[in-house]
Amino acid sequence: MQLKDKKVLITGGSRGIGKCMIDELVKQGVQDIAVIGRDKENLKALRTTFESVNFILVRGDVGDLNVLRDVTSKIEDEWGSLDILINNAGIVSAGPLEDLSDEDIYDQVSVNLTAVMVLTKYCIPLLRHSQEGAILNVSSGLGLIGMPFYSVYASTKAAIRQFSDAIRRELEPDSISVTCVYPTATNTDMMTTSKATDMDSPEFVAERSIQAMVQKKLHVIFGGEERLNDSKLNFESPEKFDAKIAKSYEERKEASLYHKAM
Known part of the structure; x- marks a missing residue:
């Protein structure tokens, strides 16, 4: 796949991994980008940062159906088509399930x-x-391995994996490729309240994710050999992985109490 002159829609593109993805797309010749973001000032700043880009900017929460309808309507009116959809937006609220608000x-x-x-x-x-x-x-890596105190977040991200497989097979006759990536802890605003260390940079995650999409890879797992080994152990011997995680139960519980980015 060549990215030059492609028309792209990205959610959560005004900061973090999403903004870094825009930077990578622009480097490879993309000039038409639609962005959904919640922060007005960050959205406006995109025009200054990427002066060559023809932006369609929609401020709002992707959880609002009207926002999703609005952006696709604008794309149809202004471009008439779309080449790439990047579903990047995400939020997290960690902690014991019984303590999470409805x-x-x-x-x-x-x-x-x-x-x-x-x-x-x-x-x-x-x-x-x-x-x-x-x-x-x-x-997310938590979409591969369900961890305590991330039951809701991990469940949503695991569902993204299944959705990616299912919709890829459904769209096969249309020749629309589907790539799913699984970042580990990444140094973005979403992790400000987390106690995670040794995080990947958003630039690294963005570059590798865009590259995977261009190469039409199906799945890309971040976190190196440790993540791959943990995933294998979790699948083949979940009881052994349970015992491994249990050793750090209290530490994980304490750390989760402060991790919230909504």
Whole structure:
């Protein structure tokens, strides 16, 4: 796949991994980018940072169906088609399930999962006009390995993996590729309240994710050999992995109490 002159829609593109993805896309010749973001000032700043880009900027929460309808309507009116959809936006509220507010549970499911499904649904007719249609879904390492105190977040991200496989097979006759990536802890605003260390840079995650989409890879797991080994152990011997995690139970519980980015 060649990115030059492709038309792209990205959610959560005004900061963090999303903004770094825009930078990578621009480096490879993309000039038409639609962005959904919640922060007005960060959205406005994109025009200054990327002066060569023809932006369609939509301020709002992807959990709001009207926002998703608005952006796809604008793309249809202004471009008539779409080449790439990047489902990147995500939120997290960690801690014991019984302590999470009902609103935080609903919002995580809405933003991390429902919005991905609905926006993809709206974009499929636009992607069919492309000669090289592609979808890039951002899951998480927690979508591969469910960890204590991240039961809701991990569940939404695990669902993204299954959705990616299912929709890839469904869209095979349309030649629309689907790539799903699984970042580990990444040094973004989303991790400000986390006690995680040894994080990947958002630039690294963005570059590798875009590269995977271009190469039409199905799945890309971050975190190196340790993540791959843990995933294998979790699948083949979940009881052994349970015992491994139990050793750091209290430490994980304490750390989760401060991790919230909604």
